[in-house]
Amino acid sequence: MSRNRLLRRLAGLGAAALLALAGCSRGTDAPPTQLQLLNAARGSVGQIARKARGTAAPTRPPLTRAALDTVTVPVLEVTVERRDDWAFLFRTLERSDSSPGRIEQWNTEDSNVTLSLRNGVLIATRGLGGDLLSSAVQVVDGQPGPASGGEHLQMIRNLDYRETALTLSCELVDLGPETIEIVERRHATHHLQQRCEGGGGRVVNDYWTDPRAGIIWKSRQWAGPHLGYLSLRRLVK
Numbered sequence: 001m002s003r004n005r006l007l008r009r010l011a012g013l014g015a016a017a018l019l020a021l022a023g024c025s026r027g028t029d030a031p032p033t034q035l036q037l038l039n040a041a042r043g044s045v046g047q048i049a050r051k052a053r054g055t056a057a058p059t060r061p062p063l064t065r066a067a068l069d070t071v072t073v074p075v076l077e078v079t080v081e082r083r084d085d086w087a088f089l090f091r092t093l094e095r096s097d098s099s100p101g102r103i104e105q106w107n108t109e110d111s112n113v114t115l116s117l118r119n120g121v122l123i124a125t126r127g128l129g130g131d132l133l134s135s136a137v138q139v140v141d142g143q144p145g146p147a148s149g150g151e152h153l154q155m156i157r158n159l160d161y162r163e164t165a166l167t168l169s170c171e172l173v174d175l176g177p178e179t180i181e182i183v184e185r186r187h188a189t190h191h192l193q194q195r196c197e198g199g200g201g202r203v204v205n206d207y208w209t210d211p212r213a214g215i216i217w218k219s220r221q222w223a224g225p226h227l228g229y230l231s232l233r234r235l236v237k
Contacts, residue, residue: 065184082228
């Protein structure tokens, strides 16, 4: 996949687009008024994407807590570290299945890129190339982040579209309480670190969890050999 194509997919929402979403209510159902606001935001995104074509990645827009406080829908910032590409994602779906934990689906505004998380732990990506098709993770109901070590099975889509199974052996280390700051707001968190080995390599995932709020404010998670690490920050709860 060319860099320009990826930039078009990952062009994120600027502060103006975030402000355009002010007043939207929480939840996954979007009434007509919210859809109109989202369509207005798309215009700003299109301008950023057009500027990115054939040039360097678009500059990450400056964010302020005052601007974010006007947004009433959950917003997740995602960075593909090895490419320095980024996007703002919006939660579009919440559901449960037969496994423990709750699944959240996050999409870019054009739905070209999707992340799926189970209790905040990455289980799938779509639209990035070399995607993580699925991931079996150990979580428990009502607790954000991984609950234990053990086997971690990932299904990876190679760039030739073939699927590869990757088994990691992981241990979970509790690094204790830690206060972090995300865009001018401090959060009291618990730092969990998942250390995994397999496939001839070593992977370290970090999670800054808030058990009382039931979310992960920040994480750095490995999405497979093609994507590498994704850095995630919860900008709006």
